[in-house]
Amino acid sequence: MSGLVLIDAGGTIASLPDAQGVLIGRQGTAGLRDVLARELRDGVVERQAYAGLSEDMGFGDAMHVASMVAEAAADGAAGVVVAHGTDTMEDVAFLVELFHGGSMPVVFTGAQRAASLPGCDGPANLHDAVAVARHSAARGVGTVIVFGGRILPARSARKLDSSGPEAFGPHGTAIGRVDGHGVRLTAMPKRAPVFALADPDPRVEIAALGLGSSPALIDALVAGGVGGLVIEGFGRGNVPTQLVPAVERAKAAGVLVGIATHCLEGGTAPAYESGARLAALGAVGAEDLSARKLRLLFAVALSGGRSASEAEARAREWLAR
Structure with missing residues (x-):
């Protein structure tokens, strides 16, 4: 054809x-x-x-x-x-x-x-x-x-x-x-290595934050059995500091965790205290991806029964290209 x-x-x-x-x-x-x-x-x-x-x-x-x-x-x-x-x-x-x-x-x-x-x-x-x-x-x-x-x-x-x-x-x-x-x-887009065609893992959710958000939503999603969690935070990927322990609990439970921004442009970076603490815990920064797209990257990275650590490595490799 x-x-x-x-x-x-x-x-x-x-x-x-x-x-x-x-x-x-x-x-x-x-x-x-x-x-x-x-x-x-x-x-x-x-x-x-x-x-x-x-x-x-x-x-x-x-x-x-x-x-x-x-x-x-x-x-x-x-x-x-x-x-x-x-x-x-x-x-x-x-x-x-x-x-x-x-x-x-x-x-x-x-x-x-x-x-x-x-x-x-x-x-x-x-x-x-x-x-x-x-x-x-x-x-x-x-x-x-x-x-x-x-x-x-x-x-x-x-x-x-x-x-x-x-x-x-x-x-x-x-x-x-x-x-x-x-x-x-006028330009060609940045492209990254592809994944083999496989059904995405549906156990990935987004927690969108607002002023004064509490850890309750993160804890509830982890208790509900999510395999991956994307936090849509503020600015460069910042969160209220009271949420950092909840992210630590999620990581300890074996959940793949990422941090994205609600902003349309600028992306994420560990430039402020909360973002730096999340990065130190192993949260994956979305960089230029929206929360919805980082969720899809996680769902594909977790497909085929990959562990959170294996999926994290695949997601970081994709984001680095």
Whole structure:
């Protein structure tokens, strides 16, 4: 196969309104190939991975998408476009990037406004995604999100706007643009060693902190049997000092622990007392990853029954590249 595979993974771009006008998932295929202009349809094969809204997706659904991407790569596809719901697009795109190491571009896109609404943005985004996936300069780009004319690496892309057409950013991390005049790639993203395709360990959770957060949530998650825990802290990865003993207890219980920041940019570093104490305890700093993406890295690193120490080594190796 040398054509393009278009994977329908549900979401707003494939949604339908119910009798009250509320958007719901479509039961069958969305026929997204037919949305493309005639000249873009040639060589495009459409396959369905998921029907529904992306907030309902689980690891099994995400791995079905990843498996279909791997199958397309093995069959020699020139590129893959995944039409996906925006709520978890950044998660599934990053999960695919953890497994996809080849030169075939994988491009995620979707819509903020459904086809049933005036000003729907799905057709334009789909057109742009196909253009990127077919562009010769995109070979080796890995997994990206194309949305609102921007090309964003899966590693850094995050949904920033819940309803506007420029949904994803941060804009400063864009590696190119695409519009009616073509594709302009200005950089290639940082890529890391891939993992063998395997079901992620679901026993990884996120503890998001706020002003005056207590250790109770961390202790409760550990008591509930988590295998990995990502703490979404403040600033460079700081936490209230009263939480440090709870992290120590989690590590003693054999839990893989990481620290991320709620900030969109800047990343983590053990620059302040609490962050330095967490680092000394062995908490893995997320660096430029969001808490959601560090959670996915942990889930993949823990797959196959790896111990917390083995998974920590794999996660640190991935982050170091």
